[in-house]
Amino acid sequence: MAQPSKTSPMCTIIPPDLLIHISKSDKVSQKARDGANSTLKRCDDVNKIRHAALHSRLSAASKAAGPFDLKAAPKAAAGVSHLSRTIWDCQHRAGLPIDLNHDGIPDTNIQGLPRFRGPKLAAEGHVWKDTDDQSAKNVYEQFKQTYDFFFEVLGRDSIDNHGQKLIGAVHYDEDRQPGFFNAFFFNEVMAYGDGDGEIFRSFTDIIDITAHELTHGVTEATAQLVYExxxxxxxxxxxxxxxxxxxxxxxxxxxxxxxxxxxxxxxxxxxxxxxxxxxxxxxxxxxxxxxxxxxxxxxxxxxxxxxxxxxxxxxxxxxxxxxxxxxxxxxxxxxxxxxxxxxxxxxxxxxxxxxxxxxxxxxxxxxxxxxxxxxxxxxxxxxxxxxxxxxxxxxxxxxxxxxxxxxxxxxxxxxxxxx
Ligand SMILES: [Zn+2]
Incomplete structure (x- = not known):
């Protein structure tokens, strides 16, 4: 059995070596170099928090329930879709919504990561609170496209095959030095930077980025491929x-x-x-x-x-x-x-x-x-x-x-x- 602390330590879409190159490039602005550096630092910080949270979560789960039985997981029970999406606004801060646990997320899963009372931009079946937010609209749609693929093609009911809620956090950024060049899946939350307009477009514009990150969740719930x-x-x-x-x-x-x-x-x-x-x-x-x-x-x-x-x-x-x-x-x-x-x-x-x-x-x-x-x-x-x-x-x-x-x-x- 693999060491649980080594599964997907940090699931970001931009690999570190690419950010390192940008941080040293003389062909981009100082702002872009600074953004690449602060993104590297932020990813390292989140990685450490996630590493500790995952370790305690998995060790608690293994004590409570014993080995996970893949075959016991029901396949998309009775063909009923349980698609459930919520999109939050990080308001250009380095934090995730504070009341995630109201959506069924155990508070301990995001312990250590800065949180705040950001507004909810969209929820399944609810009226848009901010119809002008294109990032929120993009993610809301991409969550459905990703859910539908796994449900309709593979008979999988969301990430955990038990209708796991899909939670997005858009406009994630750095407090002091704006420019977060990444998107990441941190336990149950998918967070997106806006890009910088020089090197990166908004990370919410690309469907395969969302699907790539959510699939890390599927892998963690199934094959648990050790991340090395x-x-x-x-x-x-x-x-x-x-x-x-x-x-x-x-x-x-x-x-x-x-x-x-x-x-x-x-x-x-x-x-x-x-x-x-x-x-x-x-x-x-x-x-x-x-x-x-x-x-x-x-x-x-x-x-x-x-x-x-x-x-x-x-x-x-x-x-x-x-x-x-x-x-x-x-x-x-x-x-x-x-x-x-x-x-x-x-x-x-x-x-x-x-x-x-x-x-x-x-x-x-x-x-x-x-x-x-x-x-x-x-x-x-x-x-x-x-x-x-x-x-x-x-x-x-x-x-x-x-x-x-x-x-x-x-x-x-x-x-x-x-x-
Ligand atoms: Zn990845």
């Missing part, structure tokens, strides 16, 4: 996979696998330096064109994999928990290959194979250093449901990204590299 090395990269990859699928599913008309762009965070950047945060089809090509955000260093296969050890999540000096945003490109590309080889809508076969793998008890608490292999083997097993062509497509994809044939030398001490 290969299992951490898989954790990140799950969020990219389902983030992209939600985007494809929410298009009108719905988008098939071969028409999708397979980009994560497309449209977020206002500078020509970046097309997106990540490119699932072509890892390593999404950003860094003009040197502001740094080169996209995602390898496309295991030839570019080096075990980063020990995994360290410090946003400035760390190695991104063993390269979780770096190596997620490898399983991302495997998914892209399966989806486009099989054709049609990506969620019909590839998405279901991946989701069933997430629910398999064998993946829960998988060894972080061999997780790619365990995960790949399970996807082959779940592909059988869709026939021999699907099995072959899955095997071919893992061969293409060189997870197959598995090479134990990746875990040898001599192969350990630096970020």
């Amino acid at each position: 090395n290969q299992s951490g990269a898989l954790n990140e990859s799950m969020s990219d996979v389902f983030g992209s699928l939600v985007k494809q599913y929410s298009k009108v008309p719905k988008q098939d696998a071969r028409s999708a762009d397979w980009l994560i965070g497309r449209g977020l950047f206002l500078v020509p330096d970046a097309r997106a945060l990540r490119d699932m089809a072509n890892p390593g090509t999404a950003h860094g064109n003009t040197g502001i955000t740094g080169r996209d260093r995602q390898p496309r296969d295991m030839d570019g994999y080096r075990e980063l050890f020990p995994p360290n999540s410090d946003p400035v000096t760390g190695n991104d928990s063993g390269g979780v945003h770096l190596y997620s490109g490898i399983p991302n590309r495997a998914f892209f290959l399966v989806a486009t080889t099989l054709g049609g809508f990506a969620w019909e076969k590839a998405g279901k194979i991946w989701y069933n793998t997430m629910l398999d008890p064998k993946i829960r608490g998988v060894n972080p250093r061999t997780a790619f292999k365990t995960f790949a083997d399970l996807t082959v097993k779940y592909a059988e449901e869709f026939g021999p062509d699907a099995v072959q497509a899955v095997k071919d994809a893992w061969t293409d990204v060189k997870v197959y044939p598995w090479n134990p030398v990746w875990m040898a001490a001599g192969e350990r590299g630096e970020l």
Whole structure:
């Protein structure tokens, strides 16, 4: 069983190395450099609070209830939607709404994070209190699109499969030095910065950002992939996979696998330096064109994999928990290959194979250093449901990204590299 304190220590959409590059770039304003620095600091602070809260929550839960039984979780009981959304206004402060517990959130879950009495902008079935707030409108809609995908396609009733309320907090910012360049999922709350108008658009503009972050919650409720090395990269990859699928599913008309762009965070950047945060089809090509955000260093296969050890999540000096945003490109590309080889809508076969793998008890608490292999083997097993062509497509994809044939030398001490 994995150490509970290591699951998703900080689920932010912008990886630390990208913010570090912006903080040092001579091609952006001083304001942008300061914003990148203060965002790094804020993410580190929230990370520490979240780390402690998660640890106490999980240890209390394990004492009270024993091991979580995945199979015991009911699937979207009787097909009834329990979509429940609430959107709050942070009013450009570094805090979350103080009366979250009125919405059923235990106070201890957000202990230590600054809170305030911000206004509620929207609630399920209630009249808008501020109809001019585009950020609130965006998030309200994106929550529904994400909920609908998991409910309609996978039979999942919200993040916890028990109708968990979806809570958004928009206009999250720094008190003293405005400019929060990120969005994060902190326990039950999804908080969004406004962007700075120079490098980043509002983080509420991009559906796959919301879906990526909420999927971290789904992963935490199911596979609990330890957030370091290969299992951490898989954790990140799950969020990219389902983030992209939600985007494809929410298009009108719905988008098939071969028409999708397979980009994560497309449209977020206002500078020509970046097309997106990540490119699932072509890892390593999404950003860094003009040197502001740094080169996209995602390898496309295991030839570019080096075990980063020990995994360290410090946003400035760390190695991104063993390269979780770096190596997620490898399983991302495997998914892209399966989806486009099989054709049609990506969620019909590839998405279901991946989701069933997430629910398999064998993946829960998988060894972080061999997780790619365990995960790949399970996807082959779940592909059988869709026939021999699907099995072959899955095997071919893992061969293409060189997870197959598995090479134990990746875990040898001599192969350990630096970020
Ligand atoms: Zn993430």
